[in-house]
Amino acid sequence: MGAIVNFESIYKELKESVINITTSSYNNYKEDIISDISTYLEKSKAKIEEYTLQLSQNKISKDEFEYNIDALKELCEMKALEKCGIAQIEIDKLKFKIQNTIITTILSKI
């Protein structure tokens, strides 16, 4: 407790820790988004094919077909909103990690 806090050395340590956390967090997030979006679009494509078949077999009316297609569009919008939310959660998690790193680093130096 007697030593004066060396901000230069703490800053250096912080910088390295933050760079490490940011790199790992954003790389993971990027891969997840690409994979999720691709999977979801493939699923929607299959649904459109299914509804088209139902229409051709008169299982649903033209009006019902259009309704289901519109609903698919709304689900895509919801999925996009969900992705934004997940991005915000990831940023918040990163913020907490950075906060904890800063606090731990500072406290270990005093």
Add this chain to the structure above:
Amino acid sequence: MIMKKVLYKKNKLLVLFFILLLSSCSTYISSYDQQAYTQTTSIKVDALNIMDSARTDYRFHLLAVQNLQTNLNKIYEYEKNRPQNDITIKLWDKLLDKNGHLLGGFIERWKSGAKISDVFISNCKEQVGEAFDIISGLESKKIKKTDLK
């Protein structure tokens, strides 16, 4: 020696200030809420059950639909009053929009007396179920208090 002590005290205050500043940083999105999650997954079951009734006239199910709508309004109000909850509110808006094509739109269509086929009900149920899953899925991914320890 006195100078060294003053500097030390100054640094300690700076450290304290930084810690306080960091602790007060706000988040972009609300944290996980068990009640919101439970309410969403629970009303999903009710909504999908009621959608099955659309095979018969809306008037026979008026009370059940009104009950569902009251519960949906309660959840919406609860979500609206949570801080930093804009995205979840937008998701609920999409699901409940009377002019849309998910739950709100389905109920309106049923009310209007339009003929509703079994296959169509099944398609709509799947879509509405997915919409509920998106809402509860986002909630479940939010930061939990235990994540911060």
